[in-house]
Amino acid sequence: MPDSAVTEAAKPTPFECFAPPHREASPLRQAISEAYRLPEAECVGPLLAKAQLPEDLRHQIAETARRLVTSLRTKGQSGGVEGLVKEYSLSSEEGVALMCLAEALLRIPDNATRDALIRDKIADGDWRSHIGDGRSIFVNAASWGLVVSGKLVSPVSEKGLSASLSSLIKRYGEPVIRSGVNMAMRMMGEQFVTGETIGEALKRAREQEALGFTYSYDMLGEAAMTMADADRYYRDYENAIHAIGKAANGRDIYSGPGISIKLSALHPRYERAQLDRVMGELFPRVRELALLSKSYNIGLNIDAEEADRLEISLDILEELALDPALEGWQGLGFVVQAYGKRCPHVIDWIVDLAERSGHRIMVRLVKGAYWDSEIKRAQVDGLEDFPVFTRKVHTDISYIACAGKLLAARDKVFPQFATHNAQTLATIYQLAGEGFSIGDYEFQCLHGMGESLYEEVVGKENLARPCRIYAPVGTHETLLAYLVRRLLENGANSSFVNQIWDEDFSPDALIADPYNEAC
Numbered sequence: 377m378p379d380s381a382v383t384e385a386a387k388p389t390p391f392e393c394f395a396p397p398h399r400e401a402s403p404l405r406q407a408i409s410e411a412y413r414l415p416e417a418e419c420v421g422p423l424l425a426k427a428q429l430p431e432d433l434r435h436q437i438a439e440t441a442r443r444l445v446t447s448l449r450t451k452g453q454s455g456g457v458e459g460l461v462k463e464y465s466l467s468s469e470e471g472v473a474l475m476c477l478a479e480a481l482l483r484i485p486d487n488a489t490r491d492a493l494i495r496d497k498i499a500d501g502d503w504r505s506h507i508g509d510g511r512s513i514f515v516n517a518a519s520w521g522l523v524v525s526g527k528l529v530s531p532v533s534e535k536g537l538s539a540s541l542s543s544l545i546k547r548y549g550e551p552v553i554r555s556g557v558n559m560a561m562r563m564m565g566e567q568f569v570t571g572e573t574i575g576e577a578l579k580r581a582r583e584q585e586a587l588g589f590t591y592s593y594d595m596l597g598e599a600a601m602t603m604a605d606a607d608r609y610y611r612d613y614e615n616a617i618h619a620i621g622k623a624a625n626g627r628d629i630y631s632g633p634g635i636s637i638k639l640s641a642l643h644p645r646y647e648r649a650q651l652d653r654v655m656g657e658l659f660p661r662v663r664e665l666a667l668l669s670k671s672y673n674i675g676l677n678i679d680a681e682e683a684d685r686l687e688i689s690l691d692i693l694e695e696l697a698l699d700p701a702l703e704g705w706q707g708l709g710f711v712v713q714a715y716g717k718r719c720p721h722v723i724d725w726i727v728d729l730a731e732r733s734g735h736r737i738m739v740r741l742v743k744g745a746y747w748d749s750e751i752k753r754a755q756v757d758g759l760e761d762f763p764v765f766t767r768k769v770h771t772d773i774s775y776i777a778c779a780g781k782l783l784a785a786r787d788k789v790f791p792q793f794a795t796h797n798a799q800t801l802a803t804i805y806q807l808a809g810e811g812f813s814i815g816d817y818e819f820q821c822l823h824g825m826g827e828s829l830y831e832e833v834v835g836k837e838n839l840a841r842p843c844r845i846y847a848p849v850g851t852h853e854t855l856l857a858y859l860v861r862r863l864l865e866n867g868a869n870s871s872f873v874n875q876i877w878d879e880d881f882s883p884d885a886l887i888a889d890p891y892n893e894a895c
Contacts, residue, residue, distance in 0.1 A: 404725040409687070411718045413754075413761040419717045420770050420894065426777035427891050433806055434889060440802035440839075441887035447832045448798070448876055449883075567824050568858065569596065570847035574616045577849045578623045581633070584827065588834040589845050591633045592677060592820070593620060596850030596858055599640035606661075609641040613665055616849070621672025629707045629738075630790070630815040634675030636711075636846065637665060639689060648688060659692055666696055670705040675738055677709035682746050682753075683716060683763035690725065697733035709738030709792070714775035715747060715764045723781045730788040739782055740792040740820060743771050772800065772890035779804055786816060792844065794820035796829060798876075799887045805839060812841065819843040 401409065411419065429437070484490045571577030574593065581591050595616050600606040617635055624632035640646040643658040662678075669676040678689060693710050696702060712722050723739065730737045750764045765771050775795070782791035783804075793804045801819065808817060821830050823845050830843040848858060875881045 402725075404721070404728055405690070408690070408718050408721040408725060411721050412683075413759060413763055414717055415761060416717075416765060416767075416770065419765070420773065423720065423770075423773050423777040424891065424894060426780055427773045427894075429803075429807075429891070434891075437799070437802045437806045438887055438889070440805055441799045442883055444798040444802065444829065444832050445876065445883045445886050448829060451828065568848060569850055570823050570845075571849055572851050574619045574849050577847055578619060578633075581845075581847065584845060587831070589827075589830070589843055590631060590818075591845050591847050592636050592675070593633065594636040594638075594679070594846060594848050596848045596854040597638070597641045598854075599638075599646065600642065600644045602644055606642050606644055609638075610661055610665075613637055613642075614668065617665060617668045617672065617674070617676075621669070621674050624672060624674050628815075629673060629675045630818070631842075632674060634677065634707065634709075634844075635669065636677040636679050637662070638679045638681065639692065640681055640685065646685065646688070648684065651688060651691075654688055655691070655695075659695055662692055663696065663699065663701075666699075666702055666705075666708065669707055670702055673705070673707065675707035675709055677711055677738060677740055680711040680713045680742065680745070683718075683750055684753075686716070686718065686722070690722070693726075693737075694729060697729050697735050697737065703734065706736045706790070707738070708735050709740060709790075711740045711742060712778070713742055713744040713746075713764075714778055715744030715771040717763060717765065719774055719778050720781065723778055727781070727785045727788050730785075736788060736790055738790045738792055740794055741775065741778055741782060742794045743775055767894075769890045769893045772797075773894050775800060776803055776807075776890070780807060783808055783817065790815065791817040792820050793817065794822075794846065796821060796826045798829060799889070801829070801833065802887070805833075805841065814842065820846055823847045 569577075570591075570593070571580050574595070577591075577593060581589075585591070593616060595609070595612040597605075597609050597612070600609060613635070620633050620635055627633075639658065639662065642661050643654060645653055646658060647654075666676055678693060680686075681689065689710075693708075696708055702708065710726060712719055712726070716722075726737055726739055729735075744764065747764055751762060751766070754762045765774065779791070779793060782789060793801075795801055795804075804817075804819070819830060819833060819841060821827065821843055826843075827845065831838075833839045833841050834843050875886055
């Protein structure tokens with residue numbers, strides 16, 4: 377790496393001088409820090425070298441991916457969230473309006489402002505074009521609700537507006553419309569959550585568990601704003617671990633359910649500037665949840681968050697891994713985002729930590745959930761580069777290169793590959809080789825968004841590889857930020873989830889090798 381690149385990447389972020397210094401860094405931790413905002417071209421070169429596969433292996437990957445795509449399309453669209461993503465993609469005017477509405481509606485405290493938002497975002501949407509016989513019941517239901525709302529909130533002078541609708545809005549006013557839109561958004565939300573309570577979620581999961589799936593539950597909630605918020609989230613996690621542990625019924629970490637926790641939900645000042653408070657107040661809470669998980673022998677994954685929180689998340693992971701009270705427990709896990717330029721270095725460090733601590737650390741590799749906000753944050757701060765890749769194909773290359781690192785270290789880490797992309801899935805399957813036993817590695821997918829793909833993977837009659845479903849738990853009011861992240865990830869034109877049902881995309885286009893595109 378050129379000295380100039382290191383110097384550029386190591387430039388302090390705004391006000392960094394006011395933050396407490398990082399603990400003394402090992403060479404592996406130093407490599408993570410230096411890669412924070414490296415120029416993209418310098419990051420991609422080494423990743424391309426690791427993602428370059430032999431020609432015979434690439435052929436096997438293409439054949440596996442083609443079989444998956446063909447089976448999916450033969451089976452047909454399953455509706456639910458997958459249908460919604462296709463119907464209201466972010467390439468349509470209605471899709472953009474719907475996302476704006478979803479993000480804002482339940483955050484607005486007063487009804488007058490809600491009504492103004494509905495008038496602005498719904499009235500001009502062409503919702504009627506999304507109604508047809510070939511679509512799932514869920515998509516049709518949501519579309520009808522938005523059609524009615526769209527017509528009712530249009531200006532009274534709009535040509536073609538019927539007298540009955542004009543009369544209705546005069547009689548009942550916008551509160552009726554608001555209720556209708558709320559109902560449509562609630563319907564969307566219910567497709568993304570496994571249950572409003574952990575008990576409901578565990579019950580609903582039984583059907584998929586019977587097919588061979590396992591689960592990792594997530595109690596929905598965003599960053600705590602107050603200690604009262606943090607206390608509530610802690611109780612939710614604590615209660616969930618008890619319920620999941622009892623439901624595990626003696627199954628081991630690899631075949632039984634687990635939980636994912638979000639550190640920013642457990643402390644209102646989870647940030648570098650408050651590092652002393654984080655380690656003094658947050659760490660003991662995380663430790664207690666880890667000890668409770670150990671008592672039930674279930675897995676606990678620390679979820680990934682924004683890039684500026686990565687370093688303190690690693691500090692907490694290291695403290696947990698080296699804690700004598702957690703010795704012998706193999707359920708400690710961490711989520712790594714492949715779109716981050718530091719991802720390969722983070723994996724190197726985790727593998728080293730696993731060796732030092734004696735834990736076989738679970739590593740969930742995801743492509744990344746905060747891309748839009750990371751780009752915006754870097755632009756607002758006036759930074760010279762981004763902490764994430766700007767091209768999707770570079771994230772795909774990073775994912776494959778990092779997957780190779782994890783598979784090569786299976787004796788020290790438990791790889792968990794979270795992807796909805798058939799080409800990526802096929803690459804992992806072929807890279808891992810034919811020999812397999814439970815606990816070797818697993819795939820993961822999101823509830824409501826990936827099951828149809830993995831029904832072609834789980835089971836002896838298929839690829840015979842396990843899949844764990846990431847299952848959000850909570851009411852629709854707690855869903856919004858998660859909902860928007862998922863639809864931003866999968867609603868874009870470049871998303872496999874969006875493209876798989878679009879006949880304009882040939883199977884060959886869907887399973888294109890990202891290495892060829894990146895070169």
